[in-house]
Amino acid sequence: MILTGLLIPMAGIILGSAIVFFTKQQMSELLQKTLFGFAAGVMMAASIWSLLLPSIEMCGEMEKWATLPAAIGFLLGIGFLLMVDMITPHLHFGTSEPEGPRSRLSRTTMLLLAVSIHHLPEGMAVGVVLAGAEHAETGITSMGAFIVALGIAIQNVPEGAIVSIPMRAAGKSRWQSFTLGCLSGAIQPIGAIAVILLSAASIPLLPYMLSFAAGAMLYVVVEELIPEASTGHHTNLSTIGFAVGFVLMMMFDTVMG
Numbered sequence: 001m002i003l004t005g006l007l008i009p010m011a012g013i014i015l016g017s018a019i020v021f022f023t024k025q026q027m028s029e030l031l032q033k034t035l036f037g038f039a040a041g042v043m044m045a046a047s048i049w050s051l052l053l054p055s056i057e058m059c060g061e062m063e064k065w066a067t068l069p070a071a072i073g074f075l076l077g078i079g080f081l082l083m084v085d086m087i088t089p090h091l092h093f094g095t096s097e098p099e100g101p102r103s104r105l106s107r108t109t110m111l112l113l114a115v116s117i118h119h120l121p122e123g124m125a126v127g128v129v130l131a132g133a134e135h136a137e138t139g140i141t142s143m144g145a146f147i148v149a150l151g152i153a154i155q156n157v158p159e160g161a162i163v164s165i166p167m168r169a170a171g172k173s174r175w176q177s178f179t180l181g182c183l184s185g186a187i188q189p190i191g192a193i194a195v196i197l198l199s200a201a202s203i204p205l206l207p208y209m210l211s212f213a214a215g216a217m218l219y220v221v222v223e224e225l226i227p228e229a230s231t232g233h234h235t236n237l238s239t240i241g242f243a244v245g246f247v248l249m250m251m252f253d254t255v256m257g
Helices: 002-022 029-058 058-067 067-087 107-133 142-169 172-182 189-202 201-230 233-255
Strands: none
Touching: 002 107, 002 142, 002 189, 029 058, 029 067, 029 142, 029 201, 029 233, 058 067, 058 201, 067 107, 067 142, 067 201, 067 233, 107 142, 107 189, 107 201, 142 172, 142 233, 189 201, 201 233
16 A cells, blocks of 8 residues: 555656657646646645644544644644755746755756655655554545545646656757656655654654644645746636645545545
8 A cells, every 4th residue: 555655646747747748839827827726726635634634633532632733743844844945955947046045056956956845745745644544543544545645646747747848848858858857756755755654653643744744735835836826827727726626635535535
């Protein structure tokens, strides 16, 4: 189950990156806005139904204080991604000004680092639900963990394309663009495995780790995806994409999980 859960999200990245073999044009702004909104919707729904609510439910014996571990973990997750964002030199697509400390890294490397920051919390989310599914007392089912992995994989498809297609438009070969798109998601299984190992060492930490992953994912949504989806033209399409992604992930989690 764990191996399958790790491979499913990577399959989404690979599939999305492979789109570069079937297109000659740079991705339109209209499509980019829609895909950014869709990814934000999936991540927000996963953070709530797959991570925060299970974290609170696992602490039900604490009664009115059941939300405390979730609150602590959530704030730590926000703080962790904020720190990573501040200490990592990176460059977002569509911008010319790098963020983070000054460095001599190439533009391509900084673009990949920006996407890696995005993918890290997604890997952590998959890892923590897979770890929880291994222990019946957590209340997380194998199907629930599968749904999270599937949801992340679905939103990884457009994210793989968002990386590989601009690389092709910038002059790299199709194979180079495809490879870079795939590498942009390499941090996901690494983050997932790290969380699984940590969870195995201490099951009582799971409520904190679930909400930690939620905080990290919502940091990406608020800091990166929503601003990128809500500036310029076609912002109504990003709103529609957000709604579709949110409802799709919510339905997956509540109906199938």
